[in-house]
Amino acid sequence: MNSAISLIQDTAPVLLAGVDFGAGGFDGELEELALLARSAGLAPVAQLTCKRKAPDAALFVGSGKAEEIGVLARDSGALEVIFDQALSPAQQRNLERALGLPVYDRTMLILEIFAQRARSYEGKLQVELARLQYLSTRLVRRWTHLERQRGGIGARGGPGERQIELDRRMIGDTIKRTRDRLVKVQRQRATQRRQRQRRDTFCVSLVGYTNAGKSTLFNALVKAQAYAADQLFATLDTTTRRMYLGEHAGTISLSDTVGFIRDLPHGLISAFKATLQEAADADLLLHVVDTANPGHSEQMAQVQQVLEEIGAADVPQVLVFNKVDALADLERPVAWQDAYALQGRELERVFVSARAGDGLAALRELLSKRATRRAAESGDCANAEQPGDCSIH
Template sequence: MPQSEFESLGSTLLVHVELPQAQSQEDLKELQLLAESGGGDVVFCVSCKREAPDPSTFIGSGKVVEVSDAVKAYEVQTVIFNNKLTPAQERNLEKAFGVRVMDRVALILTIFAQRARTYEGKLQVELAQLQYEQARLVRGWTHLERQKGGFGLRGGPGETQIELDRRALRERIAAIKKDLDVVALRREQNRSLRKKNAVPVVSFVGYTNAGKSTLFNRLTNSDVYAANQLFATLDPTLRTVELPVIGKAVFADTVGFIRHLPHDLVAAFRGTLEETAQADLLLHVVDASDEHKEANIEAVNAVLKQVGAEDIKTLVVYNKADLIEDSADEIIRDDNGAPHRVYVSALTGFGIDKLLSAVSELLSDNLCEFTVKIDGRHGKLRSLLYASNAVDSEQYDENGNCLLDVKITAVDAAIIDSKTNGALSDTCMQEKKPWIQSNEFDFDSVN
């Protein structure tokens, strides 16, 4: 349904249930941020501990009475559980409270629907919503009677109605997948073009509200929407930047991750998230001031594994360094000497130079390195190599010839060789055209 038809959360009551299973633990503060990001006004919270969920109401009859009283006292419009509810539990709770009830998964889906702006983003969110409803339709279809808004479908009791609902869901899901296949084909064509032109891609990933978009804006001089709220950015954004030595690169800002990201959402956004798996480098942005940063890092790594991006070269970027005391103003390296972590502040600009240096160093693994020997006849070649920031060092031999140690991308090498009528190839002291080994590029396209 159209995004404008979403029912406001209004005054919201949160229910936080602590269960002994580690995988069931959620953060109450994070739930409050989610509710506020979804437009809710949190007026009260109820917390409790249970050994296991009550099959009928999740929280048991005593807590149902307590929450019901709070709903009346605070004039609550929406009750949000920090746990996943079954359709039957949701239905029983709504009957007891007399207001809308939703769980954490439905809340995240609602936020995503509010944030989607592009055609692809809206399709992906709708697909996730319908797949979520399809699963609930099979397990507990009578809950559709109470749908008054959000992303649900209206339906009434009766075998005929549920079959109609099922068919409508299947047909709409199939139509959305077909449309997304067309979008995916276009994305693959763009990706192939970037690969053909040997343009490296740097993808920003991280837990939601880690400051990815603010950092992206500072590095690319862009104005991507950034706010202190969860999932401020949903639709991916690509920008071209110039990096030292590397030259042109594409920076990609992506949606933030969260613990226990709904499976339907990961599946629906797989096409977009696969851009991450195709990147040459990941910038894993972490909120350095967050007390749960280690758990957040694990949550992001879990999603990266789901989309096949766990083996992509990664630089960990501790953002919001202005909010902590022990920020290192240096590139922290791993056991092999490669850049592993940097501290930055997207707000103040602290550490940005170190970040760009580390990115260039990690991407330079894909550069061609060779030495050229030139004399006075090759002034144009020398000028072009320096203009491309490709000269690593310069020295002279005993005969007065200039020896340039060159570090350059395959595409720039091919272009310079063409512009100098093969002078780069002729002056190379190793084999001719060593950049040909970087065979991703269509060298025949260089004129």
């Protein structure tokens, strides 16, 4: 499978731009966009923010601010400009003409990171589909230099097909082939889920904002070696392991899923439906929260929004407030477990440090109680397999 064209230059110095439309949730310091850029291998060298009541139809930021961005880009040596919001194809094209530099938006940046990080066949297919769908709307921006070609015999033959029309048709064919391949993989994953359901395995999925520490927690709980790093979207592919909780609770299935983020492109939600389905089909969600992040309340709200979009809003949740070791002494919890009200629901909460191992015993005990209760309700008290590895990709 040929991967989609990579548009963003690795290690390029970039200028970050953001617009506050007064709707709330605006990252005035562009910290998350900077993290995304570094995760993609880019080097932020300057940033600019402004306020507007509404996006400018042609240039998103207006002609005056676009000129200011161009001056700052030249002064700082930036070779690309990245906006924290989604741009329409026309806005992107007009900005590139005005600035004389490549311009990308948050959606393209996230797609680029996903393309770099996908490892499994399914993950690569999902990224390929999302990137192709994104690029198909921007062909007019990338191929405007190509002229109408002539067809027929001789120089005076009838007009041929525009190159852009050929490119659009080729991308359309590739999207169809990629979607067909992805459907086959989704069927295989659905079969694997049905097998687990027939075994009546208690299924737990880790969800949460990207870089909350899900993979580190996953490794600590099941002694696995899943990739974990202090960066956004370190893990894209769902990994599942068995976790033995004792004679009464037996063995559960624990899955590590892709992290969520603010303004996650809808194309990615659609393309990653099979991967995110692990969360929708789970018996319990461990919602991992970066306790040390000052904006963790907003991040929790974003996770809840994505869960609702994938049909997992009603799945029981336990909040796992991670990274307590990064808190100041006066900010650390007085108890490892308590209750937390989230969007009208009273949820159990456990404080842990996946890296240091603090609070993991309390979390295992909570999982054991949930699994034992589920086994008692189903009448299956014989679910006590030996621990093993059931990696699923």
